[in-house]
Amino acid sequence: MFNEILVGKKSQMNYVLACLTAFHEGAKEVTIKARGRSISKAVDVVEIVRKKFMTDITIKDINIGTDEIKLNDNVRRISSISIVLAKMK
Amino acid sequence: MFNEILVGKKSQMNYVLACLTAFHEGAKEVTIKARGRSISKAVDVVEIVRKKFMTDITIKDINIGTDEIKLNDNVRRISSISIVLAKMK
Numbered sequence: 001m002f003n004e005i006l007v008g009k010k011s012q013m014n015y016v017l018a019c020l021t022a023f024h025e026g027a028k029e030v031t032i033k034a035r036g037r038s039i040s041k042a043v044d045v046v047e048i049v050r051k052k053f054m055t056d057i058t059i060k061d062i063n064i065g066t067d068e069i070k071l072n073d074n075v076r077r078i079s080s081i082s083i084v085l086a087k088m089k
Numbered sequence: 090m091f092n093e094i095l096v097g098k099k100s101q102m103n104y105v106l107a108c109l110t111a112f113h114e115g116a117k118e119v120t121i122k123a124r125g126r127s128i129s130k131a132v133d134v135v136e137i138v139r140k141k142f143m144t145d146i147t148i149k150d151i152n153i154g155t156d157e158i159k160l161n162d163n164v165r166r167i168s169s170i171s172i173v174l175a176k177m178k
Binding site: 036037038039040043044046047051059062063064065066077079080081083 | 125126127128129132133135136140148151152153154155166168169170172
């Protein structure tokens with residue numbers, strides 16, 4: 001099963017809930033992604049899931065990078081993060 | 090040599106410059122840290138250093154966590170990130 005949650009403008013708890021739901025539905029891994037200012041929120045979401053709700057979740061991988069977004073003729077560069085969470089066996 | 094840069098309220102380029110300076114002074118590794126909303130800025134700083142200024146820098150490690158801050162009798166939890174940059178040989 002492939003699960004990816006893109007953290008954006010909604011409130012933190014929306015994404016926490018989406019993540020918990022994915023794991024409860026049997027996902028072995030969930031990837032949390034965010035761009036720009038939402039990166040801080042993505043880290044908060046991961047910390048809330050791990051510390052408050054599911055202590056059997058580990059951080060398997062964290063990557064940061066730059067996404068290029070084309071707006072008309074301009075190319076904007078925006079930082080991104082991708083955090084892979086996995087259920088311990 | 091031990092180098093740590095805490096990203097806070099100053100502008101991005103202050104931290105980019107601090108990081109470049111540390112490497113030019115001979116540091117083999119520089120750790121970029123941030124808390125809360127500054128986490129996004131820390132990721133931007135790392136991406137600017139890597140992509141624009143020093144392409145021989147790699148991300149050696151990324152960790153996220155929760156810091157507990159005591160304010161009077163209250164304990165506030167705040168997310169944190171720590172990104173270790175290293176110079177390739």
